[in-house]
Amino acid sequence: MFGWIRSRFIKTGSTVTHSNTSENLATQERFLKLEGILGFKPSNLALYEKALRHRSTTSLEQYESYDSYERLEFLGDAVLDLISAELLFEKYPEEDEGFLTKNRAKMVRGETLSNLSKDLGIEALLEFSDTKGGVTRSKGILADIFESLVAAIYITEGYAVTYDFVKEVYNKHLNFDELAKINDNFKSTLLEFAQANKMDLPEYKVVGEKGPGHNRTFDVEVMLGSKVLGIGTGKSKKKAEQAAARNALESLDVA
16 A cells, blocks of 8 residues: 555655755754654655655745645545554454544544644654744644654555554553543534524534645634634634534533
8 A cells, every 4th residue: 555655755765865955954963853753763864854844944945845744744644544543443342433433533633633743742843944933833733744754654664663653652642531532523512502502503604715725724614693603724624614613612611
């Protein structure tokens, strides 16, 4: 699976000279920290540099538009979905598909992944180039970087090493049983609240879109009657709606 991608990236990365790679290193300490996070020495530093590089740096002359983490994030998202499903399948042999699906969503949601980035210290390794100071290390960026790092591990080391890395991170930093108890279907909760209080039913509307086609971000607002009660952002309309519903529940002092 994805074998041709792995061979292509490794071949491409091998053509980068040591001097060119060195120009992009903040310090040698940065990559020693990365090695400590990974638990092994990266075999292709150029690829890991890209995995940790924010798109704001692509405005610089030495980078192309694709030289940020975004393409790797796309692949990492798929790999992480598979590993999370496999971990849950092994951990809960008697649970049904619905339970497994809900908990996989909780394992790969933005809040979970951004917290993992912070816990691992990935946040300190990010490469930014924002002269106007408008870019922040938001939860969304930290979640994306975790996925891009997973992709870099997969491409350079293969599935088995990636699986072991993700499994160790989840086992160390997540409580699976506590995670299973979390109710994160905010849309359902908001609907039940509105019905119980004889309010208008929630209506969701996309009010903004940004980003390239393969990496869109949506802004959604939720209304009860004529009043906007919450606004949310997500990488899909469904995720943005859930974020908006959560925001609405907080404004109603229900969450």
